[in-house]
Amino acid sequence: MSEVMTAVLVLCIIGFVCALLLVIASKYMKVPVNENFPKVRDCLPGANCGSCGYAGCDGYAKALAExxxxxxxxxxxxxxxxxxxxxxxxxxxxxxxxxxxxxVHCNGDCNSTHDKMDYQGIESCKAAKLLFGGVGSCICGCMGMGDCAKVCPEQAIWVQNGLAHVDPRACIGCGLCAKTCPQKIIELIPAVNKVRVRCSNTEPGAKTRKACSTGCIGCKKCEKECPVGAITVEGNLSRIDNTKCTVCGKCVEVCPTGALIIEHIVVPTAE
Amino acid sequence: MSEGAKLLLIVFTMVFTENYVLVQFVAICPFLGVSQKFDSCVGMSGAVIFVMTLASAATYLIYTYVMVPLGLAYLSTIIFILVIAALVQFVEIVLKKYMPPLYKALGIYLPLITTNCAVLAVTLLNISDEYNLLESCVDGFAAGVGFGLALILFCGVRRSLERANPPKAFQGLPITLIAAALTSMTFMGFTGIADKLFA
Structure with missing residues (x-):
């Protein structure tokens, strides 16, 4: 037998033995996989966003199947x-x-607030927050460097004029932005048409006013105006009870700074 | 030189003076790819140590008892690739069945290094250095440790790089490669130490 044939034969035999070994091993040492797992996994969208509390869709599907x-x-x-x-x-x-x-519980874009420093550091809200609590005049306000936009898996957030905006139609509600925001001004709210407070500042009204022309100053006008008692002003900030609000819009009309808005949301319905 | 001293020399050489990643420049791909997070560094190092030791033993046996008698030593590269790949798959199946915690700890890194060049390098160099079975295993183990050391050290370097602000042209991979070169130069400092230590 020629040398070439020996080489080919030996290689084939080694390959065959390896393959046989693997086949036998996979047959006799099979770990039973829960049969529900692939079915459940197929139901999930595969965004791996983690809003279910598990590491990813695989983790959630596994926990469900088992x-x-x-x-x-x-x-x-x-x-x-x-x-x-x-x-x-x-x-x-x-x-x-x-x-x-x-x-985003903030209304302070570049027109209504001003910068208290000329920030030249890393383009990140988290980094800017380390310097005297942020760049903007309002200590609770949106810093507009877009940490939330960077983390959004659906590109539903964009920063315009120093303020982050969320497109409720594109938002999938994973909550990554809320976790990322160093100011903690992004909240996940049930997607229904309700009046919302575009401010998070709990400082006294005068201080808020100085920092931002469109912040909630805690004047209580909305609280008095609300016919169903859905609004309470607590810690100089108007808070709305979504379960009571009827979206009559009276609070929005009386608000002197425009901190209250009605968010119109088209809720995607299940087929 | 006694057998014990020889083994020590092998360990010292593979970890420091002949470190696979930083001195011999193999396994650069996982070195750059996995060194971003400390946890994945540890997982990868564990898997590499494990596989290198096993692969050294397996390929040594096949080389000595199958390939040499048949005069097929020149086929070592292709046969070793085949054997290592099959071995890693086999080990994965066994671990999954009998040692789920270890399987989970090594995770994705075990199948990743099926065709890692460092694993192939260690088996081929075992042959060319004419090691016996024990020496081959120790060599494989030490090479894995050296890989792990380089990976974890470089992970620290990369962490500092994240906070650095290099010029735009250097951002990302370029500055990482320069940092890798500098880390490699520090390991060049070990050159020649081993021979004097164990002489």
Missing amino acids: GDEEKTNLCVPGGDVAARKISEVLGTEFEDVVEKTAF
């Missing part, structure tokens, strides 16, 4: 559709998902 997690409605991006599908797979009761969208 019975560690009972709630099928934790996936915010998937919404009702995903929750219903998962409930079908697992044969459990379907629970409605409360769709939430991010909302």
